[in-house]
Amino acid sequence: MPAKIKKRSDDSYLLSVAVGYNDKGRQIVKTKTIRAASQREAEREYTLFAAEVQKGTVAYTGKYKLADFAKTWYKDYCLKNLAPKTQRSYRNHTKNRIIPALGHIDMVKLRPQHIIKFIEELRKPGLRLDGKTGTLSDQSVMYCFRVLSSMLQDAVQWQIISNNPCGRVKPPTIKHHKYNLPSEADIRKMLVYLTDEPIKYRMIILLALDSGLRLGEIMALRWDDIDFKTSILKVEKSNQVLGGKGIFTKAPKNQSSVRSLALSSSVMDLLRKYSVWQKKQKLILANEWIDEGWIFTKWNGKAMYPTTPSQWFSKFLKRKQLPHMPFHALRHLSATLLISLGIPLKNVSSRLGHADIRTTANIYGEALQSVDRQAADQLDQYFRKTINK
Incomplete structure (x- = not known):
């Protein structure tokens, strides 16, 4: 351990206070160089410095790569x-x-x-x-x-x-990725084509559009997360997959991602049909079915891999000769549709589970501008009618 007080020149002293050891077993020493007229004054300064160190107001000053x-x-x-x-x-x-x-x-x-x-x-x-x-x-x-x-x-x-x-340091700038969302005509085609697809995947796609949920949030849903009487869906967790670990359930992205939201009547009707279909699968598989309460499952009732819907959706779009878009774009499409229908931004932000409404505004700036233009046009029509009278 270095000397507590070391004289460096006529009026310069180096103060050293030990505060324990680092992860390599080396002693951590906090130091301070002072000016003092005498050894006694240096000792007083040392006492003050040691007190600051003990209070935790002095940062480590030694070598630590x-x-x-x-x-x-x-x-x-x-x-x-x-x-x-x-x-x-x-x-x-x-x-x-x-x-x-x-x-x-x-x-x-x-x-x-x-x-x-x-x-x-x-x-x-x-x-x-x-x-x-x-x-x-x-x-x-x-x-x-x-x-x-x-x-x-x-x-x-x-x-x-x-x-x-x-x-x-000024943080790096990010240019928000702009999704090339499908046209209204392609959206209608997609919805029509979905009616002939397996009910499990039709349910996933329509739920994503209706709720704006992230894929991991959809994959983590269990039947007890849905209140069929009130048509309310609870979002409290997210499923992810990791090499060497498999599927695991975690808390959502942030606290605001824990939320409840209402589902449309058409999606609730499909959920009831899907529930009946899944119960039939349980009966067919009997003891092979592993009932863990998941809404979306593998063939045997175990949780579906979070990557499976994305792969299916990509193949579906290609098969139907529709413009390609990632599964996550369904979330953006849901938000854009809500904004175009005049739903207040605060409600859209809460539905998406954004921590900050500014995040919603930044991502959906173009959609908001479009609605703002519609509002201006409607005001213009009002003014013209009023003035003409």
Whole structure:
């Protein structure tokens, strides 16, 4: 352990206070250089500094590489607090992008300039983890920045650093992805074609359109989540699939994603028919059926893989020669239809489970502008009629 008070020059002293050990068994020492006229004054300053350290108001000032902290952070925070899929994503981004670029830097020496350069490097070709050519998407760059910022914010909370340098950097910009939604004619064709498809998949597609639920939320639905008397659907969880782990159920994306919403009468009617169909399947399979209460299942009653509806939907559109769109676009189509019908944005946002109404406004700006133009045209008609009278 270094000396508590070490004289460096005539009026300069280095104060050192030990505060325990890091994950490698090395002693953590917080230091402070002061100016003092005498040894006695230095001792008084040391007493004050030691008190601040004990209160937890002084950040760690020793050498601690970002790579070492990242490993500790993953073990002590990510593994204990994040869902399995998020854990794996954080680990991949930390291991493959953050540590190679910033891992050699001492935590206390990390500056906004390092973060800015890191973001610039992320935009260069060759960093994709899926083997595809080209550069990372805006969303991937932002996600990586958020992982780093989350890590450094915890470092502040744990008193490893005094502030988060990401907070002093302008976040990467994201151009919101614009879905090329089908025309009204193609939507009508799709709905007509669905009537001849297996009831299970017809039910999934129409429920997605009616509710605007995320695919994982649909796959996590059980029969007791639906009140057939009130036509109210409860959304409280989400199903995901992860290699090596299989299907697992987790809490929804955020607290606002836990919600209740009303379903249309036509979808409720189809749900009742689907329920009867599923009960018949149970009788046919007898002991082979594993009853876990899922609405959408594999052949034997086990939870359906979250990727299955997407694959089926893609093949269905191709088979019917309809424009391709990802399954998630059904959520956007549902929201766009609601907005076009004049449903208030706040209600649309709550139905989608967005944490912030601004998220809804940003994503559906064009649809909102279209409705706004309709409102202006109706006002114009009112003014003209009134003036002509």
